[in-house]
Structures are given as C-alpha cells and as structure tokens.
Amino acid sequence: MPAALPRLAFVYSGFNTEDPPLLLAEAAEGVASLLWVLPDARELPRAVLRMLRGLGDVVDVSSLPAAEAAAVLGQHAPEGVICFNDSYLVWAAELAQALGLRSFTPETAHRLTDKLAQRQALRDHGLPTPGFWDADELVDASALDTSALDAVAREAGFPLVLKPRQGHASQDVEAIRSADELATALANVTRGRMLVESYIPDPTDAQTSAGTAPYVSVELMASAGTISLLGVTGRPPLAPPFRETGYLFPAGLSSDVREKAIAAAIDAARALGVEDGPLHVEVKLTDDGPVIIEVNGVAGGGAIRDLMQRALGVDVVQLAMRVAIGEQVTFDDLPRPVDVGFLFEIQPDADARTIVAVDGLDTVADIPGVERVIPGLRAGEEFSWRTGTPGFIAAILGAAPDHASASRIRQEFYDRVVVTAR
Incomplete structure (x- = not known):
C-alpha cells in the first residue's frame, strides 16, 4: 500500500494573484495532499468553496489570528504551510511558525510584503537602492514646513514614483513630475499605504535585447538556505505610467549582465533573510549596475509559470510545495531553453476611461x-490605469526562435489590433 502523501496547508484567498484551485491541485499531485486553509471564506464565491471541498479538506479559520488558527489547524497535522498571496504572507508565516513548520519567518514575510521595510533592509545591508520616503512622514513634515517637499525634490529630482507599500501588478503606481504634483498626490494618500521613491535611471546603453525594457525578473527558489536560480525573465516596454505589457523567457541579456542581475537578486534575498520559499525579484539594469526594484515572496505569476514550465520542464509552484513540506530542492544546471516564450499584452492609453471598440483581434491567431x-477588456467596459497590468485589452501567448523574431511578432500584434477608447 503506497505511503500517504504529506498534508500541505494551502492558505487560499482566491484573489487574482493565485492560480485557480484546479491548477494548484494538479501541481500537488504525487507531492502533497492539499488542506485548504481559508483566512476569510467570505471573500470566496460559493462555487469556489464547493470546488475546494472536492479537491481536499477545507479548514475555515476566517478572521482568526494566526496563533488561534494554528490551534485549529494543528488537529489536521499538516507537514507544511504555503501561501501565494502577499495579503496573507505574514499571517501564513506566523501560522507556520506557531506550528513549527518551514516557511518564511514573520520578519522576512513582512520585508517581502512591505516595500518600505524592504527598502530599509536592502539599504541596511549595503545594497544600492533609490532614494525612498514614507509618504506619511512627508505629509507630516510638509504640514510643519512647506519647504519639506522642495528638499525631497532637490535630493531626488523628478520624476518620483508614488507606489503602494503593499500591492502587486503595478496597481496605483504613478509618476510624479513636479513639486506641485507631489503635494497634490500626498494630499490624497491613505495613511500607512504609500511610499515615494526616486526613479531608478535607465541605462544610456542598451543592456537588454532590442525592443525590450531595461529590467528583468530573476526567478529563484530557496531551500534550507540554499538559493537556486530557475531563470531570468525579460520584459517588453512598459505602458505609462508603469504598467507591464508582457514577459519573455528567457530574457535577452549578455552573459555578463545576466550574471550581475542574478548576483544582485541573490544578495537581496539574503539581505531579507530568506531561507525557504520562491522568490520573484525585479531588477533594473543601470549604468552603475543592477538595482533591485522589489523582491516578491511568491513564484512569478501566471504566464511566467507557464513560460518556465514550457522552457525548463519544471513547475515552480510544485517546487515551492516540495520546499514547504521539507524537501531539499536545489538546482545546479537546468536545461537551456530552445526558443523564446512570450506573453504580449496591449494596454489601453492611460487617459482612456471607456473602451469603445477593439478591432482586428480575430486575425491575431494567424500570426506565426x-x-x-x-x-481582456471589451467594448463598453470602463478602464482606469490604476488597475495596473490586469486592465489589458488583449494578450497573446506563444514562442519564437529568437528575441528578434519575438519582437516582430509583438509589433505585428500591435499593428493588427486597433483600440478605440474615450
């Protein structure tokens, strides 16, 4: 009789940062028996709750502090805890700690989910960072001294970047181009929510393949303190203000630039105290070397997972599950991708409010x-750039023999699809 699989407590909230339950259950096949832990079942539709019950046991610990949830969950004897949602990463870490299971520590989870705490930790470890300010402190300082914002402007210059301390997918990230804009933006921020950063400069010479943005994400897996590289993902140019428009795997980089980006990502992981778990590290390439944009304590989402699985034959979600149940997961040398996988998105203009028409999409499947x-968005739907990357018009997924061919495919996609908005 085969041995029972270890029980893995999956902290599931159903937000769009997480894969659908069926895909998660598929990743767990042969690895673990999933125990669905619901920190707030009220957020889940009834159909999702029924699906979860069909895929494993469900433990509803809605609104319980982690210590109380651990007492409930302990009755099910889980051998690991995992979470793929930033909103609950600290709670899940506290849960794992209370159960004596491997995970991010609560302190590390806090640094991974609060960009202000993260910037402070990176700076304290001597890593290059842009200038950064707690928006609350700027509001308080400017109330006492009207020249306080001028001092920030002199130190950092413009543009500045206003972004949520906790958030994903470029939501509510905006460029601030003058002292007046900064004052206006700060007058409308919710306390405890926002961070101001100086803009990380673009390189004067291209460091990525033609037609791509000067930043990448480094996909890592930490296991008992050993950090393994899974790959480096490239990006097409951003849509204003800072919305992503897709991914390319692998990134088009010289070996020297690639190694420097990887080293910076691993240094950042160690500075944040990561011992176990997946990491998605965004790195800006500058004239002075790589600078960390942010470190995320979750696997690269959606299309990145798909592109990596296609190219490397490994499922990063399954690897994270293996780490969570205590397996040692390390890689010395993964297969070299034979082509360039891509996801390209069309984002609406930043000043658009309503999508009027999307023409030409029916011809896109014919592109080799x-x-x-x-x-994505359809005619008649309203739009705001504040929704970030998820507010796309349409996307294509596929592969090309090289980065130049991928760039041509992207251009043809953009040429064929005509968006009318107002």
Missing part, C-alpha cells in the same frame, strides 16, 4: 508563433 489569444 502565436499559440493562444487571450481577450
């Missing part, structure tokens, strides 16, 4: 290399 067309 395109394997899937993903519709």
Whole structure:
C-alpha cells in the first residue's frame, strides 16, 4: 500500500494573484495532499468553496489570528504551510511558525510584503537602492514646513514614483513630475499605504535585447538556505505610467549582465533573510549596475509559470510545495531553453476611461508563433490605469526562435489590433 502523501496547508484567498484551485491541485499531485486553509471564506464565491471541498479538506479559520488558527489547524497535522498571496504572507508565516513548520519567518514575510521595510533592509545591508520616503512622514513634515517637499525634490529630482507599500501588478503606481504634483498626490494618500521613491535611471546603453525594457525578473527558489536560480525573465516596454505589457523567457541579456542581475537578486534575498520559499525579484539594469526594484515572496505569476514550465520542464509552484513540506530542492544546471516564450499584452492609453471598440483581434491567431489569444477588456467596459497590468485589452501567448523574431511578432500584434477608447 503506497505511503500517504504529506498534508500541505494551502492558505487560499482566491484573489487574482493565485492560480485557480484546479491548477494548484494538479501541481500537488504525487507531492502533497492539499488542506485548504481559508483566512476569510467570505471573500470566496460559493462555487469556489464547493470546488475546494472536492479537491481536499477545507479548514475555515476566517478572521482568526494566526496563533488561534494554528490551534485549529494543528488537529489536521499538516507537514507544511504555503501561501501565494502577499495579503496573507505574514499571517501564513506566523501560522507556520506557531506550528513549527518551514516557511518564511514573520520578519522576512513582512520585508517581502512591505516595500518600505524592504527598502530599509536592502539599504541596511549595503545594497544600492533609490532614494525612498514614507509618504506619511512627508505629509507630516510638509504640514510643519512647506519647504519639506522642495528638499525631497532637490535630493531626488523628478520624476518620483508614488507606489503602494503593499500591492502587486503595478496597481496605483504613478509618476510624479513636479513639486506641485507631489503635494497634490500626498494630499490624497491613505495613511500607512504609500511610499515615494526616486526613479531608478535607465541605462544610456542598451543592456537588454532590442525592443525590450531595461529590467528583468530573476526567478529563484530557496531551500534550507540554499538559493537556486530557475531563470531570468525579460520584459517588453512598459505602458505609462508603469504598467507591464508582457514577459519573455528567457530574457535577452549578455552573459555578463545576466550574471550581475542574478548576483544582485541573490544578495537581496539574503539581505531579507530568506531561507525557504520562491522568490520573484525585479531588477533594473543601470549604468552603475543592477538595482533591485522589489523582491516578491511568491513564484512569478501566471504566464511566467507557464513560460518556465514550457522552457525548463519544471513547475515552480510544485517546487515551492516540495520546499514547504521539507524537501531539499536545489538546482545546479537546468536545461537551456530552445526558443523564446512570450506573453504580449496591449494596454489601453492611460487617459482612456471607456473602451469603445477593439478591432482586428480575430486575425491575431494567424500570426506565426502565436499559440493562444487571450481577450481582456471589451467594448463598453470602463478602464482606469490604476488597475495596473490586469486592465489589458488583449494578450497573446506563444514562442519564437529568437528575441528578434519575438519582437516582430509583438509589433505585428500591435499593428493588427486597433483600440478605440474615450
């Protein structure tokens, strides 16, 4: 009789940062028996709750502090805890600590989910960081001294970047281009929510393949203190103000630039105290070397997972599950990708408010290399750039023989699809 699989407590909230339950259950096959832990079942539709019950045991610990939730969960004897949602990463870490299980420590989880705490930790460890300020402190300082914001402007210059301390997918991230704009923006921030940063400069010479943005994400897996590289993902140019428009795997980098980006990402992981778990580290490439944009304590989401699985034959979600149940997961040398996988998105203009029409999308599947067309916003739907990357018009997924070919596919996609908005 085969041995029972270890029980893995999956902290699930159903937000769009997480994969659907069926995909998560598929990743767990042969690895772990999933125990769905619901920190707030009120957020989940009834259909999702029924699906979860069909995929494993469900433990509803809605609104309980982690210590009390651990007492309930302990009755089910889980051998690991995992969470793929930033909103509950600290809570899940506290849960794991109370149960004596491997995970991020609560302190590390806090640094991974609060960009202000993260910036402070990176700076304290001597890593290069942009200038940064707690928006609350700027509001308080400017109330006492009207020249306080002028001092920030003199130190950092413009543009500045106003971004949530906790958030994802470029939501509510905006460029601030003058002292007046900064004063106006700060007058409307919610206390405890926002961070101001100086803009990390673009390199004067291209450091990535033609037609791509000067930043990448480094995908890592930490296991008992050993950090393994899974890959480096490139990006097409951003849509204003800071919305992503897709991914390329692998990134088009010289070996020297690639190694420097990887080293910076690993240094950041160690500065934050990461011992176990997946990491998605965004790195800006500058004339003075790589600078960390942010470190996320979750696997690269959605399309990155798909592109990596296609290229490398490994599922980063399954690897994270293996680490969570105590397996030692390390890699010395993964297969070299034979082509360039891509996801390209079309974002609406930043000043658009309503999508009037989307034409030409029915012809996109004919572009050589395109394997899937993903519709987004439709005619009649309202739009705001504040929704970030998820507010796309359409996306294509596929593969090309090289980065130049991928760039041509992207351009043809953009040429064929005509968006009318007002």
